[in-house]
Amino acid sequence: MKKLLEKLHLIPNSTLHQKLENEEAYRRQVTALFGILSNLYGADKLVLRAGKLEALHLMRSSDLGERVLGLQRIVFENPNLSDIPRKDQIPVVLQEIEDALADMLARRSVEQEIEAKVSDKMQERHEEYLQEIRTQLIKEKSGPENAQTLKKYAKLEKLEHIHLSRSTLELIRPKALSEIVGQEKGIRSLISKLASPFPQHVIIYGPPGVGKTTAARIVLQEAARLANTPFASDAPFVEVDGTTLRWDPRDITNPLLGSVHDPIYQGARRDLADTAIPEPKLGLVTEAHGGVLFIDEIGELDPILQNKLLKVLEDKRVQFDSPYYDPDDKNVPKYIKKLFEEGAPADFILIGATTRDPSEINPALRSRCTEVFFEPLVPNQVEEIIRGAGERLGVSxxxxxxxLIARYTIEGRKAVNVLVDAYGLMKYRESKTGEETDLICLQDVEDVLQMSRLHPYIREKKQARWEVGRVNGLGVAGFLGSVIEIEAVAFPAPERGKGRLRFNDTAGSMAKDSVFNAAAVFRRVTGQDLSDFDVHINAVGGGRIDGPSAGVAIFLAAFSAVTGKPIPQTLAVTGEISIQGRVKPVGGIVEKIFGARQAGMTHVLVPEENASDVPNDTIGIQVTTVSTIEEVLAIAFQQEPLKVC
Structure with missing residues (x-):
């Protein structure tokens, strides 16, 4: 009976009491676990979660096993759990639930910690973003300027108002074609090339300082006024010096044709560099589009750059290329895409100026250009330039x-520079004396010439006298002709046939060949052998004679020295001599006649085959063509032509 009552819990004993206490502890533990879940999910979310997992009725049950099963379904998120744990299984199940909850709480703690850090970072980024927006708004409102940039800008503006000699030279520079002295033919030729519905590329040849650049600028202005030319009234005139242009093999810097600033190099805009988009930079050929590109000293332009320029002249466009350019990149701006795919327009007229001989210019460039020649200035033209410059300066x-100035230079630019320097001395003298005369004196010019260490261009004007063994030959360097004095002395040899023939070693091998040719012609003309004499021939000044054009002059000097016949010193000769006594053609006839006129010659002998090279305006000098040495002797010694022995 007692055992039955114990089973029915009708009488207490120690074992039963212990079980009751354990069950109560489990109930409190289950209640505590539900509280943890409520705190973890929230009361409302816990009810919703229990409903989805079909554990709501279990959670509200008074039976301990059902409540434990409800905990299992909620914690393990498994609505399929249906086995209610037995009383002896409850401790194990509760331990599993506690372990799972511990993992959940630990994970939630870590997540909360990470979320807190993320929130802090987001707040920090948010504040930085707000600060960046504020800064951008301030910049948009105030612009890119600050105190430092405005100070530098003000300094530049101040410098712009300071002008020194540049303004004086601009004042003196011709403003109209009529003010350019001594180049009437060249200017007419240049106008004919530009004042046309189909203007042509031009190369202007001529010595320095004769107005090539000024003429090109003014001719464009004149052509733009004509209705039948393609030039607009505001057609650009872009001027550049060929000596300053160099080809960059990396194509990073090319001011003439343009270049591409790749993102890895400095130069691309920041937004383009950040997105790795190359940015083409347009060159001078595009800046001159629709007008004239003037390249001074075009003969000094880099050969590779010349070849690239020829391609632009043909295509009338500049092409750009870069390994960084991606045609499929949607971030590429339209203008960059257009430049890479179509190129930049470069339809212009090229005018090149050079002091070199035409033979030294790239043949491919010459074939695409017409050629215009500007002449050296003669003294009276330099004098006219000086008078005009004085008028524009407002002085006498x-x-x-x-x-005086014309004696020291044949360059208009140098002559004007001398006058400007003398003008400065005049102003200094006036500041010392307090007297304003506005008169440039001879003394001012002489002081400038002395300080500049200039020498007279023509040291000696030839006089109407006759001399034995002295002949005026003619040479040319660039576009300037000059007189080469060739002299000879002759003495009978100590022994017949053993005379010596000497000539300057510095004159060159071709000049020596001319001496030997002269010896053969001397024997042919006179019947005497030049080896019967000791003959010394000298080119005064020790200059190098490049070419055979001094052959006639060398023969005349030797002939005069041996025969003792004098030669007029106002006569100049040029021409190659053959061993048969023929006078062969030479180059530089125009320049040589100019040099002879400058030196005061009155008569020039040139080869007959050069007759077409003789200019029409040979005012002040007589030009005679000869074909044989006999004709030369007849004119030089004013006698009948000699008979050949």
């Missing part, structure tokens, strides 16, 4: 000043 020049 003392009598003799233009003539």
């Amino acid at each position: 020049v003392e009598a003799g000043v233009p003539e």
Whole structure:
């Protein structure tokens, strides 16, 4: 009976009491676990979660096993759990639930910690973003300027108002074609090339300082006024010096044709560099589109750059290329895509100027250009330039000043520079004396010439006298002709046939060949052997004679020295001599006649085959063509032609 009551819990004993206490502890433990879940998910979310997992009725049950099963379904998120744990299984199940909850709480703690850090970072980024927006708004409102940039800008503006000699030279520079002195033919030729519905590329040849650049600029202005030319009234005139242009094999810097600033190099805009988009930079050929690109000293332009320029002249466009350019990149701006795919327009007229001989210019470039020649200035033209410059300066020049300056230079630019320097001395003298005369004196010019260490261009004007063994030959360097004095002395040899023939070693091998040719012609003409004499022939000044054009002059000097016949010193000769006594053609006839006129010659002998090279305006000098040495002797010694022995 007692055992039955114990089973029915009708009488207490120690074992039963212990079981009851354990069950109560489990109930409190289950209640505590539900509280943890409520705190973890929230009361409302816990009810919703229990409903989805079909554990709501179990959670509200008074039976301990059902409540434990409800905990299992909620914690393990498994609505398929249906086995209610037995009383002896409850401790194990509760331990599993506690372990799972511990993992959940630990994970939630870590997640909360990470979320807190993320929130802090987001707040930090948010504040930085707000600060960046504020800064951008301030920049948009105030612009890119600050105190430092405005100070530098003000300094540049101040510098712009300071002008020194540049303004004086601009004042003196011709403003109209009529003010350019001594180049009437060249200017007419240049106008004919540009004042046409189909203007042509041009190369202007001529010595320095004769107005090539000024003429090109003014001719474009004149052509733009004509209705039948393609030039607009505001057609650009882009001027550049060929000596300053160099080809960059990396194509990073090319001011003439343009270049591509790749993102890895400096130069691309920041937004383009950040997105790895190359940015083409347009060159001078595009800047001159629709106008004239003037390249001074085009003969000094880099050969590779010349070849690239020829391609632009043919295509009238500049092409750009870069390994960084992606045609499929949607971030590429339209203008960059257009430049890479179509190129930049470069339809312009090229005018090149050079002091070189045409033979030294790239043949491919010459074939695409017409050629215009500007002449060296003669003294009276330099004098006219000086007088015109004085008028534009608003000063008077003392009598003799233009003539004095013209003696020292044949370049208009240099002559004007001398006048400007003398103008400065005049102003300094006026500041010392307090007297304003606005008169440039001879003394001012002489001081400038002395300080500049200039020498007269023509040291000696030839006089109407006759000399034995002295002949005026003619040479040319660039576009300037000059007189080469060739002299000879002859003495009978100590022994017949053993005379010596000497000539300057510095004159060159071709000049020596001319001496030997002269010896053969001397024997042919006179019947005498030049080896019967000791003959010394000298080119005064020790200059190098490049070419055979001094052959006639060398023969005349030797002939005069041996025969003792004098030669007029106002006569100049040029021409190659053959061993048969023929006078062969030479180059540089125009320049040589100019040099002879400058030196005061009155008569020039040139080869007959060069007759077409003789200019029409040979005012002040007589030009005679000869074909044989006999004709030369007849004119030089004013006698009948000699008979050949």
